[in-house]
Amino acid sequence: MTSLSNHKNRLWKEKSPYLLQHANNPVDWYPWGEEAFEKAKQEQKPIFISIGYSTCHWCHVMEHESFESEETAKLMNDSFVNIKVDREENPGVDKFYMTYLQMTTGSGGWPMSVFLTPERYPFFGGTYFPPKDRLGKPGFQTIVSRLAQLWKSQADKIRSDSKSSLKDIKDYIEAKLPSSSKELDPWKIAEATYDYFEKVFDSTYGGFGEAPKFPTPVQLLFLLDYHMYTKNESSEHYRNNKAQNALEMVLKTLKNIGIGGIHDHVGGGFHRYSTDRMWHVPHFEKMLYDQAQLLSVYTKAFQITNDSIYSDIAKDIILYVSQNLLHEEGGFYSAEDADSYPKNGDSKKLEGAFCTWELDEIDGLLEPKISELFKRHFGVKEGGNVTDEQDPQKELENKNILMEQETIDQSASALSIPVESAKTLIADAKDTLRNYRLSVRPRPDKDDKILTCWNGLILSALSQAYLVFHDKSILKLATDTAYFIKKELYIEEKNILLRSYREGPSTIEGFSDDYSFFIQGLLDLYEATFDDQWLQWSYALQEKQNELFYDNEKGGYFNISEKDTSVPMRLKEDQDGSEPTANSVSLRNLIRLGTVFEIPGYFEKAKQTAESFRLILTQFPYAIPAVLSSFLLFSEGLKEIIIVGPTVGDDTPSSSSHFSSLSEKKQRFEAIIARPFIPNKFVASLTPDGILAKKNPLFEEIVTRHKNSDDVAVYVCENFTCRQPIFTEEELEKTMYI
Structure with missing residues (x-):
């Protein structure tokens, strides 16, 4: 077989860190676009698309196992046109094929692996596939070979079946459209949503459901809204016990993730999620959207309680993003990877290598008295504090993930150290470990693209934080972000946003979430500054979002514009997950702008947007808590x-x-x-x-x-x-x- 080891595919021309990670694969990757589409059409080859993002751990695994294999690459190159997609750059592509995957398999995730006809209709898909057959299930090589054979012998049938799949997706969407003239009752829906969260709340460790556990800021923010609307006796929605319990669910969750291993106690900020119920062992990537939304939740928790535990963590998040994710001209990068090299010169990256500690390392870096206090406070053990069950890939052997096992008061008392002295010693120890990490350990890769949508989220959070903490440096971070987006990712003569920036702006125009999240950020920045330019710009962008994305027939916002024909169908995001949907935020923006500018048409669009989610709101509203929060705002008024x-x-x-x-x-x-x-x-x-x-x-x-x-x-x-x-x-x- 011809060696492909020095091959550089077309991804070298791209700016996306995720695509560039695969630019030296022997797979003949194409970016999503006309060149790949035309090749598939002319050669009548099926398409394989692999969708992921740069800090995705299992994306790295599948690349190493399959896409770096010359044997696998030859199979792919011979029979398929292979396309790599950064889901963060192309959310419309990701949404459509993820919908197909979830409908056909019952689950989804990344890396997403989907096979398409030359017309880009899906006919088979999955997520991560191991390279070889395992436990009676076919590996990726087997799947590629079988599908290639099927295409050669049954292309017409595959095309016919894929058209049926397209119809199934359309029917699925149509089934969720409004089917009743009865007025939706937002408070009846809010009560049902609260009851659901109360039922699945983990009263021991906070959070909702079993492991893996995510902080889910959209859920916490709904509960804070619910608490505030229902806590006053003078309110018609007064719910004394429920109001207090909603708040307690949020505060317990915030406290537990704050002391948990999901919180980087040395470097600041939060990891993506916890693999266990106790928030101890995280998946170590750090995402800008998590920092932004958690900053907002912690800031609001401090407003409600005036407890410094919440303000301290809010400021910790701000320090983390400003030190690690900030572009020198303003604006914030997307993420830091979960994997890194344990030490310089190593050839294999391990998850969590940058953030975990062996007991001997801590003893060697800290004075004995401080080390004893630090180890006691953070549960550091000989042989590590991660169980075998929590480490299936054996990447955390002998490692400790810092998690506050005792309060400072308890640790200080046990070692007969004054509490204030103990606080100072712990803070100094963190500084020592942080400096060691930064100077000695190889840093995880950074996804240094700047997304308009996620910068909208951090713009909101920073603007809110400035109003509460009165720190001018926070306001500067916010205003610099807005100016950066205006300079680099806004085409003023067309009044359009672009999606992303990395070594210059991309050519990809903004999606609905870019507009909705950034409009929200501008409105929050106006409240922090009373500078009319932000209010004026938010209104102009809302007009453009309405023009490009609003569904004038059924209400709500599509995720892509009508002129984007790269996917077979426009969809609407219908679940608030790691981020709120564009519709959740757009609904809120319409109410705010419609009220302050007295635009009746915006209220009508807001009503139609809420109505377009009737089925979900009435059957499983807990899936869209941010939509419900905005619907409550519509009901209560500004x-x-x-x-x-x-x-x-x-x-x-x-x-x-x-x-x-x-x-x-x-x-x-x-x-x-x-x-x-x-x-x-x-x-x-x-x-x-x-x-x-x-x-x-x-x-x-x-x-x-x-x-x-x-x-x-x-x-x-x-x-x-x-x-x-x-x-x-x-x-x-x-x-x-x-």
């Missing part, structure tokens, strides 16, 4: 907190004591308003020439009324009606905590 006061004119010295005093009062008002978490709150600052006064008659009336006033006032407006203005901090405090 509570607009409006700050208005005199502005400094050209002929008025800005440093005058009068305006300085008013500025300080305004800042105190803003701090009072920002302090509580209110799920339906929107805060705006009005000026006579601002966009809100020009677009919203109610706001224009408020500005006119205060034109000659020399004081700062706050209006609370709901249902297009405002209460009497508030002029004192005492009255504002009372109003915000009702």
